[in-house]
Amino acid sequence: MTMDAKRIEIVSQSDVHAVAFAEESQVVGGHANGDIRRWKIEDGQQHGPTMQAGSSAVDSVAVSKDGQWLVSGDRGSNAIVWNAVTHEKVHELTKHGNWVSGIDISSDSTKIASGDYGNARHQQNVGNLVIA
Template identity: 60%
Template structure:
């Protein structure tokens, strides 16, 4: 499993190395519906808040929109490299996809038709993309070019952290849309979008690559086989570290914070 996302508090969807996209019942563990088949290893996955849409990004250079109720393909968009990050807006009408490419690699689409809504945006080697809670902005995180925030309306850059010499992870927003979180080995960094200030705090003692997920209230952070939970506002750890039986590459947190999925 290379990517995971929650459909709701009862279902989770996973993207696999072989291109499979599968939806599962959380409590019983049964697969729900037919297996969706991507065009290569699935690197990223997102589910709309209304439960209607699934978007997957794969190394076949495609972002695929699926009907989450029937597991049928609706359409796909083609990209210049493998699609390593996707997200769906909170009003469930738009999605953004970023490919591993240096030019014109971030693109915004209408989710139902696949129509491109903005000119392509360049941000090299993007590893994460995330809409703000109100959908008016979206952010990208790059492995070598920092974090940027754009206007969904016209694509203007609203915030730029400048170049960062460290690998960053998938992004997470606070519930009020004022803080943006990324992580690197051993630390989480918080950017205050309103005044462009930043802060960071230490997390796991090991220096393994980090992945984070958030429901706007809590941040779940994985490193190697360990997972910790943090409060978005106070930056305080919640409870003790959870140890998994195997290494974790991606995590997801349900909207209520009641469930955590690891892949």
């Protein structure tokens, strides 16, 4: 089976360290400069404002199944929960002793799983996240 794939190039001003789909029509990227950006797949244009995790590289991103939440992990040992609709920082998870190298959010949006370069794995119950 052969597929003809259409390539859409998304140009960024900073190296992209992590990507995740946000809905079928968008992709989220974590950048070396601490930015988190969301792009439309159709035309490669940025969607919404840039989220700033800090000055450390963002090495992991994930989006909740319902598209309401985004989680990021960075080299400043931070795991952050974002409102994916308003792009506002909602909660910061603080138990990491090293770079957050991987992160995910449960399908019901109640738990965050993350790992860091210090061989630690974390799970944090964030309860029912509700957009106000």
